[in-house]
Amino acid sequence: MNNKFWTYEDESVELTLNWAKERTVSGSDPKTTALSAKELRDKVGQTITEDGLGPKKALDIFDTLNKATRSADDPMNFAYIPCAPTKAAVAFDEVVSAANVFGGIWECGAGAIYAENQVVDWIKKNLCWPDEAIGTFVSGGTHGNLSALACARDNAKNKWKEEDRYPNGRPNDGYKLIISKDTHSSVKTIAKVLDVDVLVAETDKNGVMSGKTVEKLIKENEGVFAVVATTGTTNTGSIDHIESISKVCQKYDIWLHIDGAYGGAGILAPSVRDLYKGIENADSFIVDPHKWLFAPYDCCCLVYRSPKNVYNTFSQHAEYLEGVDHSQSNPSDMAIHLSRRTRGLPLWYSLVTYGSKKYTEAVELCIENAKKCAQAIKNTEHLELVMEPTLSIVVFKRKDWEIEDYASWSNDLALDGKLLCIPSSINGEIILRLAFLNPNTDIDKAINIIVDTTK
Ligand SMILES: *Cc1c(COP(=O)(O)O)cnc(C)c1O
Numbered sequence: 287m288n289n290k291f292w293t294y295e296d297e298s299v300e301l302t303l304n305w306a307k308e309r310t311v312s313g314s315d316p317k318t319t320a321l322s323a324k325e326l327r328d329k330v331g332q333t334i335t336e337d338g339l340g341p342k343k344a345l346d347i348f349d350t351l352n353k354a355t356r357s358a359d360d361p362m363n364f365a366y367i368p369c370a371p372t373k374a375a376v377a378f379d380e381v382v383s384a385a386n387v388f389g390g391i392w393e394c395g396a397g398a399i400y401a402e403n404q405v406v407d408w409i410k411k412n413l414c415w416p417d418e419a420i421g422t423f424v425s426g427g428t429h430g431n432l433s434a435l436a437c438a439r440d441n442a443k444n445k446w447k448e449e450d451r452y453p454n455g456r457p458n459d460g461y462k463l464i465i466s467k468d469t470h471s472s473v474k475t476i477a478k479v480l481d482v483d484v485l486v487a488e489t490d491k492n493g494v495m496s497g498k499t500v501e502k503l504i505k506e507n508e509g510v511f512a513v514v515a516t517t518g519t520t521n522t523g524s525i526d527h528i529e530s531i532s533k534v535c536q537k538y539d540i541w542l543h544i545d546g547a548y549g550g551a552g553i554l555a556p557s558v559r560d561l562y563k564g565i566e567n568a569d570s571f572i573v574d575p576h577k578w579l580f581a582p583y584d585c586c587c588l589v590y591r592s593p594k595n596v597y598n599t600f601s602q603h604a605e606y607l608e609g610v611d612h613s614q615s616n617p618s619d620m621a622i623h624l625s626r627r628t629r630g631l632p633l634w635y636s637l638v639t640y641g642s643k644k645y646t647e648a649v650e651l652c653i654e655n656a657k658k659c660a661q662a663i664k665n666t667e668h669l670e671l672v673m674e675p676t677l678s679i680v681v682f683k684r685k686d687w688e689i690e691d692y693a694s695w696s697n698d699l700a701l702d703g704k705l706l707c708i709p710s711s712i713n714g715e716i717i718l719r720l721a722f723l724n725p726n727t728d729i730d731k732a733i734n735i736i737v738d739t740t741k
Pocket residue numbers: 367425426427428429431470472516518519520545546547548549574586
């Protein structure tokens with residue numbers, strides 16, 4: 287150790303790693319809840335000062351603030367999309383920080399990027415994609431979707447320029463992206479960022495988009511550069527009809543992007559694998575390991591079936607980057623980022639530790655739990671199942687309840703830490719929604735709470 291400039295080094299390392307260890311082992315308090323900024327200011331005041339407070343006081347303040355956050359890994363948390371990482375993955379996230387690897391280019395991060403690529407290969411294998419497919423890890427589904435669609439647009443631009451279809455490759459009326467009404471909100475924001483228009487394909491009563499409605503839009507519109515199909519919508523877990531959509535995309539030579547941020551992990555589960563048929567022909571795919579692959583936050587795996595045009599789109603060039611060898615597997619050539627944490631490593635470590643079979647079992651268990659819960663709801667007089675679950679999300683209603691009843695029920699359970707379930711809606715109608723992503727959930731206990739407290 288020759289770092290003389292910073293004081294408190296040993297003490298802060300000791301304190302914070304102990305805190306991290308304790309929290310990792312014990313899990314979190316499900317009763318925790320948000321406070322207003324004013325309440326937090328009253329509790330901790332101004333935290334950054336000219337002379338510093340020292341590591342002990344700083345950590346004490348964080349401990350106070352942390353109590354005003356909601357645990358994402360509690361087994362009774364079914365709100366939004368919970369994050370329930372393995373403890374192995376959580377602990378390894380700290381190793382990633384300690385290793386302090388620049389993960390943007392192979393030359394700096396070779397060993398760590400090799401490990402990340404092992405996970406990419408595992409995902410490629412599950413997609414039945416060719417060896418030439420490439421991928422990397424970005425911060426989340428939003429970032430993954432953005433990079434995939436930026437590449438898709440660049441791809442169309444180059445192709446259309448080559449074909450002399452449009453001068454400069456840009457369609458007269460702009461680029462168009464086909465989505466469905468249940469496509470994730472991030473894609474609509476990405477369309478704004480990329481300045482492309484969105485065409486919304488019709489879906490069936492379960493929110494499933496199919497090749498027929500996609501083809502109709504392609505025929506009616508010029509300049510369609512990509513279709514986004516979702517394998518597991520965030521609200522209900524519905525899966526678009528990938529097989530027919532992929533055929534249409536092949537027929538018209540249009541990029542197919544699969545948003546599997548939540549439900550992409552379902553591809554591991556034999557019980558639902560058929561629903562992903564056609565995915566082998568998609569052009570890009572994302573899955574968030576921080577959702578259903580049991581990794582901590584800040585992790586999306588983004589893969590492209592062909593490396594063609596990927597490097598073209600993303601490689602950055604600068605005087606100081608002239609020496610970068612672009613024939614290597616450089617994550618910075620595959621998405622819109624340069625400096626990056628090797629954020630695929632927590633999943634890699636956990637996968638190496640447990641083996642992939644355990645992951646298949648964990649995903650299947652969540653699907654089984656959802657089925658079991660759906661059945662219990664069907665068997666309960668005062669509840670109504672809104673649709674059969676496709677993956678691990680259950681949507682249901684309490685007969686005769688109004689919006690206020692749902693809100694107060696959800697609030698009461700959250701406050702005493704019993705169970706976290708936030709109301710949502712389908713086509714404007716309020717519903718309750720449970721997302722099962724934690725293999726540690728005691729499903730019988732969860733069902734009992736839901737049935738009893740809604741009486
Ligand atoms: C969560 C989600 C996203 C966005 O992912 P983030 O990691 O939150 O950025 C995109 N698509 C779908 C289907 C999702 O469920």
